[in-house]
Amino acid sequence: MAFLNDNYLKLQAGYLFPEIARRVREFCEANPEAARHLIRCGIGDVTEPLPPAVIAAMHHAVDELSVRETFRGYGHEQGLESLREKIAQEDYRDRGVDLAPDEIFISEGSKSDCGYILDVLGEQNKIAITDPVYPVYVDTNVMVGHAGDVNESGRYKGITYLPCRAENGFVPEPPAEPVDIIYLCFPNNPTGAVASRAQLTRWVEFARANEAIILFDAAYEAYISDPDVPHSIFEIPGARECAVEFRSFSKNGGFTGVRCGFTVMPKSLHARTADRRKLPLHPLWHRRWSTKANSVSYPVQRGAEAVYTEEGREQVRSLIDHYMGNARILREAVERARLEVYGGVNAPYIWVKTPSGLTSWQMFDRMLQELNVVITPGSGFGSCGEGFFRISAFNSRENAEEVARRLQTLAAL
Numbered sequence: 001m002a003f004l005n006d007n008y009l010k011l012q013a014g015y016l017f018p019e020i021a022r023r024v025r026e027f028c029e030a031n032p033e034a035a036r037h038l039i040r041c042g043i044g045d046v047t048e049p050l051p052p053a054v055i056a057a058m059h060h061a062v063d064e065l066s067v068r069e070t071f072r073g074y075g076h077e078q079g080l081e082s083l084r085e086k087i088a089q090e091d092y093r094d095r096g097v098d099l100a101p102d103e104i105f106i107s108e109g110s111k112s113d114c115g116y117i118l119d120v121l122g123e124q125n126k127i128a129i130t131d132p133v134y135p136v137y138v139d140t141n142v143m144v145g146h147a148g149d150v151n152e153s154g155r156y157k158g159i160t161y162l163p164c165r166a167e168n169g170f171v172p173e174p175p176a177e178p179v180d181i182i183y184l185c186f187p188n189n190p191t192g193a194v195a196s197r198a199q200l201t202r203w204v205e206f207a208r209a210n211e212a213i214i215l216f217d218a219a220y221e222a223y224i225s226d227p228d229v230p231h232s233i234f235e236i237p238g239a240r241e242c243a244v245e246f247r248s249f250s251k252n253g254g255f256t257g258v259r260c261g262f263t264v265m266p267k268s269l270h271a272r273t274a275d276r277r278k279l280p281l282h283p284l285w286h287r288r289w290s291t292k293a294n295s296v297s298y299p300v301q302r303g304a305e306a307v308y309t310e311e312g313r314e315q316v317r318s319l320i321d322h323y324m325g326n327a328r329i330l331r332e333a334v335e336r337a338r339l340e341v342y343g344g345v346n347a348p349y350i351w352v353k354t355p356s357g358l359t360s361w362q363m364f365d366r367m368l369q370e371l372n373v374v375i376t377p378g379s380g381f382g383s384c385g386e387g388f389f390r391i392s393a394f395n396s397r398e399n400a401e402e403v404a405r406r407l408q409t410l411a412a413l
């Protein structure tokens with residue numbers, strides 16, 4: 001008899017996006033006229049095409065594979081050396097962070113890495129996760145058995161939730177009780193918040209004092225405009241001894257469909273064996289990759305490398321300027337509608353308090369029915385997201401401007 005992984009049965013039905021789709025579908029069926037004007041600001045996916053430098057590099061790589069002289073088979077298991085060298089230099093050393101190319105592991109995206117990392121971490125670990133949060137961190141822990149049963153508000157037993165509220169600027173302080181693994185994501189999805197150097201320093205100090213590990217998701221690093229905000233956890237002294245960083249080409253280069261990201265696993269990061277010996281994690285992570293994978297498609301890695309060329313950089317910059325231009329338009333429109341608004345300055349997400357005590361889903365319905373705009377209910381990201389909604393700036397300029405116009409009619413209601 002074969003047994004399944006019972007942990008999967010603890011997962012709450014992927015409720016958020018299917019429920020959004022259901023409500024939108026019903027609305028559109030009942031209101032075919034309004035459906036024609038529907039604008040989606042719900043999904044956290046890019047909308048603009050890939051930078052031309054990336055396309056050219058990928059074409060070139062495919063051509064290389066077509067002739068014997070330049071053909072390539074299996075590559076380095078950690079990813080293309082030239083790509084890792086550029087990442088180490090331009091994303092890290094140029095920012096004063098000491099990092100070697102063999103501390104970088106290229107992957108098919110940071111969503112995958114967030115799950116894979118659990119392969120090399122012990123089951124005894126006490127996990128801390130922010131609330132609201134990118135659902136992947138919670139669900140991957142549930143899948144491997146790090147969580148108990150779920151309560152009415154959707155929280156799992158055994159996980160420490162770190163509330164992110166307006167009062168703490170959506171950046172939690174370290175908890176009073178010790179935890180072993182901490183997930184942090186800044187700039188944040190869904191709140192758009194960023195963590196200051198001082199706040200990240202307190203987390204690094206907490207992690208070092210507790211021998212904990214911070215799993216830092218920096219997928220939106222390229223959206224930071226404030227010069228004082230750290231782009232990497234490794235800008236904080238001591239982080240090399242207590243952190244892993246996830247990065248992605250999805251939101252800077254527009255690789256959500258192409259798939260490429262990377263993990264930074266410092267060689268100086270250690271964890272304990274069950275019998276309390278202290279060992280580095282890097283060899284385990286390397287073993288994990290060389291055993292379970294063969295890195296990432298060659299043309300994709302060449303495409304990622306093109307992000308570091310001069311044209312690539314300029315083209316990525318203009319993509320981000322485009323999305324952040326949308327974010328400004330949307331944020332200002334929400335302010336004019338006299339709603340309480342957060343984010344949208346160093347991140348492509350605008351996090352808005354629902355007016356007059358509406359729940360997130362009530363606000364969702366109202367935005368859908370009255371403005372024909374699809375947003376994401378904050379409660380879908382965790383119980384502390386209740387009473388908020390997220391507007392994504394990933395859209396065309398035309399759509400962002402139209403949503404801004406429609407938001408003005410909300411003020412009158």
Ligand SMILES: *Cc1c(COP(=O)(O)O)cnc(C)c1O
Binds near residue numbers: 109110111112185250
């Ligand atoms: C979009 C996103 C990512 C990137 O995921 P990929 O798998 O690289 O596409 C990672 N973390 C967060 C919080 C995100 O929103």
